[in-house]
Amino acid sequence: MAKPLEYEIKRIYASLRKSEQKAADYYLGYDGPVETMSIAAMARAAGVSQPTVMRFVKALGLEGFKEFKYQVLKASMGGNGSGMGEEEGGRSEEVLRYGYEISARDRPEEVPGRVVAQSVSYLDDALKHISPSSIGRAAKLICGARQIAVYYVENSASVAGDLVTKLMYLGFNCIMYNDIYLQHISAGNLDSRDVAIGISYSGSSKNTVDVMKLAKKKGAATIAITNFEHSLIAGHADILLCTSSQQLLYGNAIFSRMSQTAVVDMIYMGIILRDYGHFTEKLDESSRIIRRQAY
Incomplete structure (x- = not known):
């Protein structure tokens, strides 16, 4: 506060x-x-x-x-x-x-x-609620995954895009879905070698909750990024990354992305620190590929 x-x-x-x-x-x-x-x-x-x-x-x-x-x-x-x-x-x-x-x-x-x-206030609040051990566990799951599927709707698009971009830079097989049919097809084809990540500020977005439930049923490890600990999506998450507990009335897209983007950066850094030499080499390789596309 x-x-x-x-x-x-x-x-x-x-x-x-x-x-x-x-x-x-x-x-x-x-x-x-x-x-x-x-x-x-x-x-x-x-x-x-x-x-x-x-x-x-x-x-x-x-x-x-x-x-x-x-x-x-x-x-x-x-x-x-x-x-x-x-x-x-x-x-x-x-x-x-x-x-x-x-x-x-x-x-x-x-x-x-x-x-x-206000942005600083939200980030301070997120720091109080995020468990360092949960970030470490999430990084470990991602590092051991065959593929990572990221599910979201509407306002969570920017956070999902940031997460997928960072994971791909590190060399992971990662894809994001927001189409309801593709989400269910994707989740239905996951297994114990995969990780599903659901991003929902409210934790009650029907499509995201449903596909996370399906992914977990198929044996995939599940990670949820949300604002509320006691939300629907939390019931289908092996690891819950909860950014706060306060609720404002309107404009979720305005303020939720700050804390959730910070969580993405935490996961990103947590992954790099698991094998610093390997992942910094991957980042160098990705940067070289990007540079080759520039004039």
Whole structure:
């Protein structure tokens, strides 16, 4: 989870003075109760002056240190925490979730900071949920496979394509399917020498779940990349690579690919480290083939 006001701080961070950045760094790394801290205590702990702390707070668009602590407390209790007040009439501003918190009041110049900060938050969340041993087991299965079949639908296409490209660069017999008929034909012809990888953010995409179930029935080893531990696809996975546990309402394609692409890179590096000399040689060979196709 992001720290209260973290997005706003990171958005303005580059525009802060060095001393103000020290105040920002202290807050972002502080785990204690900010709402009971005095401005003097924060300044002393951050190694800056009290006016510097005030400039940092005002750069966030807040009136003073008291409002800063209020916004931190409000966000910690589940409020907006964005430094914005309520609309006229006391009705809280509606916040739509499309992978990122966004509202009609947001400004275009806030976009870079918000997107990067949220991306970091999702990757941090993925790191907490991914088991290093599961990555190692997945790499081992792939290295011993006769062929690797990758199944996906719609929004998972970019992640599947990235995975297949990386595996082919390493010399694996790998293919991806998103056509429902080809998926079932492929899964029905797998056996214990093969590995099936299903990619589904929700873990409930019917086609992907069904072919993973079939692949497992045929004896293939199965790996699932999903966001939720207790999902339908998890029941058909020998190895579950779960990137998070939080659910936003809309826009799965926007934010799921960040964590899942990171998982692909983890598998890729895990494979290379199983036989560094062999796989770096394969990468050199693949690079030579690509170069020969260029003018």
